[in-house]
Amino acid sequence: MSIAFIGLGIMGSPMAANLVRAGYDVTGYDVTQDRVDQLVDRGGHAARSVAEAVKGADTVITMLPDSPQVEQVAPTIVDHGGPDLLYIDMSTIRPDTSRWIAGQGIRSLDAPVSGGEKGAIDATLSIMVGGDPQDFERALPLLKAVGKTIVHVGPSGAGQTVKAANQLVVGGIYGLVAEAIVLLEASGVDPGKGLDVLAGGLAGSRILELKRRSMVAREFAPGFRIDLHHKDMGIALAAAREAGLALPLTGQVAQLVAAARAQGHGALDHSALLKVIERLNS
Template sequence: MNIAFVGLGIMGSPMAAHLVRAGFTVVGYDVSAERLAALAAIGGKTASGVAEAVAGADVAITMLPDSPQVEEVAFGEDGLLAHAKPGLLYIDASTIKPETSRKVAQEAAARDVGVLDAPVSGGERGAVDGTLSIMVGGRAEDFQAAREILGHLGTTIVHVGPHGAGQTVKAANQLVVGGIYGLVAEAIVLLEASGVDPGPGMDVLAGGLAGSRILDLKRQSMIKREFAPGFRIDLHHKDMGIAVAAAREAGVSLPLTGLVAQLVAAAKAQGHGSLDHSALLKVIERINS
C-alpha cells in the first residue's frame, strides 16, 4: 500500500516513521529539507510537493498546523484533491475547525475520495511510542478501511461520528488538557509557597484520585521548569479558540474553558508561545509575583 504523508513536524515525523517500519511505502512531503532527509534515512521516499507525494497513493495522511494549511494542501492547484486518484482515502490528523473538516469531506466526495478527520492526542511522546489516542470522524466504511493504518499510530482508536466529529472531540480533549495543566501549575505554586517540597507532594497526587496522564509525564519537568516543546503554547492557543468557537456554535456556556483559554492566551502574549503548554506554570507564577 502506498501512503502519502504531508507534514513531517514534531508529530508527523514519528508517525510516518511507524508506517515505514510497518512495511508501507511512504512518500513524504514537508517544507523542511531536514525533515525530508530524516524520512529518507529510515527508508521512506520523499517528494518535491504535494502533487508528487499523492501521485499513485492509496492513502494520504496530513498532519498540519491549522485550517488554512489544510485547505491549501487539500484545495490548491497542485494540492491533494486535484491529484488524487479515485478511491483515495484521505486521513487528516491535523487539529482544525470542524467546519473545515466538513468542507474538505464535501469537496472530496465529488472526486470519489473518502475523508476522515482523525486528530490525535498524546503529544510527541505518544507519537514516538505509537500510543496516540485517535478520534475519528467520517463514514464507518472509511474508518474500517483506515483501521489497520491507524493501529500502527495509536492504541485508542475510536470512530466518534460523522465528518467533523473527530475535531469536536479533539476540542473537548484540548479544553480538558489545558484545564489540567492550569490546575497542576496552581498545585505546584501552592506547595512551594507553603514550604512543601513539590516533588513528593506531586508524587502523592499522581497516585491518587487527582492522578492523570499529565501528572505522570510532566510533573517532574514542570517542577524543574523545563518547558522544551512537546506541544507548543501557540498550538494550544489555536485549539482553545476552536473549543470556544465550538461551544458558541453548539449554544452552550463553558465558563472554565473560557478561563483556560484566557490563561493560554496570556502565555502566548507573555512570549511563551514556542514553549511546551506546561509553561502555563509561568503564567500562574507571574500572577503571584
C-alpha cells in the same frame, strides 16, 4: 499500501516513521527539507511537492498546524489523487473545515490525535475519528501503526469536536497542576513529593504521570507548543458558540493560554502555563 504523508513536524515525523516501521510504503513532504531527509533515512521516500507525494498513493495523511494549511493543500490532494484515494487529516482543525473537505468529492476522515510527542514516538496516540464507518474500517490497520486507542466517534467533523473537548480538558489540568505547584512551594512543601502523592490518587492523570517532574524543574522543551494550544482553545470556544453553550472554565483556561502566548512563551511546551501562574503571584 502506499501512503503520502504531508507535514513532518514534531508529531508527523515520528508518525510517518512508525508507518514505515509497520511495512507501509511512505512518501513524505514537508516545507522543511531536513524533515523529509529524516524520513528517507528511516526508510521512507521524498517528494518535492504535495502533488508529487499524492500521485499514485492509496492514502494521504496530513498533519498540519491549522485549518488554513489544510485548506491550502486539500484542493491539490483532490486534483492529483486517484479515484479511490482515502484522505485522512490528522491535524487539529475546525470541525467545519473537516466537513468542507468531506464535501469535495473525496473519501475522507478527520482523525486528530492526542498523546503529544511521546505518544507519537511510542505509537500510543489516542485517535478520534469522524467520517464514514466503511472508510474508518479501511483506515484502521494503518491507524493502529501510530495509535493505541482508536475510536470512530461519528460523522465528518466529529473527530475534531472530540479533539476540542480533549484540548480544553488538557489545558485545564495543566493550569491546575501549575497552581498546585505554586501552592506547594509557597507553603514550604516539596512540590516533587507532593505531586508524587497526587499522581497516585484520584487526582492522578496522564499529565501528572508524564509532566510533573519537568514542570517542577521548569523544563519546558516543546512537546506541544503554547502557540498550538492557543489555536486549539479558539477551536473549542468556537465549537461552544456553534452549539449555543456557555463553557466558563474553558474560557478561563483559554485566557491563561493566551496570556502565556502574550508573555512570549508561545514556542514553549503547554506545561509552561506554570510561568503564567507564577507571574500572577510574583
